[in-house]
Amino acid sequence: MTRAPGIVCVIGGGRMGSGIAQSFAAVGSTVVVVESDQETAAAALDRIRTGLGHAAERGLLDGSAGQAGARVTTTDSIASLPVHADLVVEAVPEDAALKARVLAAAEQAVGRDTVLATNTSSLPVTELGAALADASRFLGMHFFNPVPASHLVELVVAPTTSGETLEAALAWTKALGKKDVVVKDSPGFASSRLGLALGLEAIRMVEEDVAEPEAIDDAMSLGYKHPMGPLRLTDLVGLDVRLAIAEHLHATLGERFAPPQLLRDKVAQGELGRKAGQGFYTWQ
Structure with missing residues (x-):
């Protein structure tokens, strides 16, 4: 053992x-x-x-x-x-x-x-x-x-x-x-790099009014068997944390990791996710 x-x-x-x-x-x-x-x-x-x-x-x-x-x-x-x-x-x-x-x-x-x-x-x-x-x-x-x-x-x-x-x-x-x-050692390692790419695209979809956050999350959790959708996961991680990682990867890996304006706005408004009670979802 x-x-x-x-x-x-x-x-x-x-x-x-x-x-x-x-x-x-x-x-x-x-x-x-x-x-x-x-x-x-x-x-x-x-x-x-x-x-x-x-x-x-x-x-x-x-x-x-x-x-x-x-x-x-x-x-x-x-x-x-x-x-x-x-x-x-x-x-x-x-x-x-x-x-x-x-x-x-x-x-x-x-x-x-x-x-x-x-x-x-x-x-x-x-x-x-x-x-x-x-x-x-x-x-x-x-x-x-x-x-x-x-x-x-x-x-x-x-x-x-x-x-x-x-x-x-x-x-x-x-x-x-x-x-x-x-x-x-490389920018974003494996997990943050892949997880952030999915999370940022989900935020862009909300920003572009493609679908509601819950619908986007259900598409991934039910359709692709992810245990949690990317927007709910962003709320769990913290929008401020996600923004900091995105800014780092944007600087090191280029435009595909540019933070969506919606993410910046929510962080500026204090909507940081579960720890703040509000993110893409309202938390009790």
Whole structure:
């Protein structure tokens, strides 16, 4: 049986970071979550423990939710991360400069053998790794939302990533009960590049009054067996996140990824999807 990492540190306790922390705690890892202050750290811990409770109710934990939750602690300081951590996963917002600063600080806090990973969905892993003294122990571990229920982790390998680092990430992905896909570092990787192309075209169809969002989503979920339509998925991911990825891919891959005006307008109006209560759908 593949063993989970003993100590995992997750920097950023939002929806994605909490999901990553919950997933590792569920398979036996000791988890430390870094947040900016005590209030947001407490909120992250509550999300994780609530998620573990739901997992226990569905019979998805070997032990109790209390036992798994007790393995999770929080801190507001990257410098206080345990030196002997096996893995650090950065899960802060999609801002390259912020991610680079966080990763560099984490590298200073942990030991030489700790694997460092970014959960970015589109930013160049090679460029983020340039902030590190030793980029050989760095790669992308792109988790998908909601992390505990998703079966996929996209492992993004930069030219500097060592074989040992990839081997460790593959083992940990298996320990989580998830399937890996390994891709070379390139704009949008595989998942974001393909998913965004479909999502942007769906937004253009709404913009051009081809059909209502629900009809477009039904066409893909019922006709092509997608588990979720591209517009509902955009609401789940966040329209602001989709816009940031589109702007990055537009700059690197050209006009086919130009963000539709409707997407820009909705983000400007604060219609960011499920987290805001309104996107292409109204959420309760």
